[in-house]
Amino acid sequence: MDNELLDYKVLFIEDDKEINQRVTARLKRYFKHVDSVFNAEDGYVLYLDKRPDIIFIDVNLPKMNGLNLLKKIREKDHNTKAVMLTAKSDIDTVLQSTSLKLTKYLIKPLNRKDLEETILLLKKEITDFKVINENNFHFSDNYFWNVEKSELKHNSNIVTLTPNENKLFQTFIKNINRILSYDDLSLELWNDFNEDKNEALKTTIKNLRKKIPKDLIQNEYGIGYKLIY
Known part of the structure; x- marks a missing residue:
């Protein structure tokens, strides 16, 4: 080696x-x-x-x-x-x-x-290899994410996400349990990264958090965010 x-x-x-x-x-x-x-x-x-x-x-x-x-x-x-x-x-x-x-x-x-x-x-x-053991991720409180459809459901009801919220959630799903920096996330959403995007990113994450289980997305202070699964 x-x-x-x-x-x-x-x-x-x-x-x-x-x-x-x-x-x-x-x-x-x-x-x-x-x-x-x-x-x-x-x-x-x-x-x-x-x-x-x-x-x-x-x-x-x-x-x-x-x-x-x-x-x-x-x-x-x-x-x-x-x-x-x-x-x-x-x-x-x-x-x-x-x-x-x-x-x-x-x-x-x-x-x-x-x-x-x-x-x-x-x-x-x-x-x-990236292990995805099924098409549906089952989170707490009966939330489900369908990988193929990029669709979030609560019980049997579709949770409406904005295009940026959906793109953000897809990014977290692809990087489960890994810290993503502000720049990483800004690049995914806007193909750009600078401090001017941080407030918009925080707003998008704040709105997304209202639609998903509590504490699913965690803030790593001064670094970024990660989705816990």
Whole structure:
């Protein structure tokens, strides 16, 4: 692999302190952004806060095991890549969990070759594939977004969006859980970006928020916005 660090956010969850420190240090040789925790509860909190691109999870975690944690994440998130760390004795259990959409499982102790092959595979998946598991996104309060029709419904009623609101929502859907800067969004709406567009952008987002579930679009202060799914 080349020496350039990959610009992906990585979360590593492992309860063994020595393994955690060693693997975290190794992951930092490949990725710019690496966070680690020692249990599933802290892992889920950090997942919600950081919205990582990749999660490495040990199967045997205290209180909530790694498979149950990933099941919880997969209730709403089918895009984050997941790699499971497992002992040989747990392989059958991991292989039965096909619905969890694992990129790969790694047998402990990890070796450099397997880790590098996995990282190359993760990079290819993130670069080449965008996971959209269905044509309809189901949000809270019975809101649905139809990808093919670019149409928002509440229950069975179409929610009327202005052309800019619709274009904005499409942009958020294509970049779920990712922060989009003011410039990114202005460029999508007006093929231009400058500070003069910021107020118009804020007004469009304010009006869009009135028509969708509360807190679906979140403001990242001083940076931009993201849609949480």
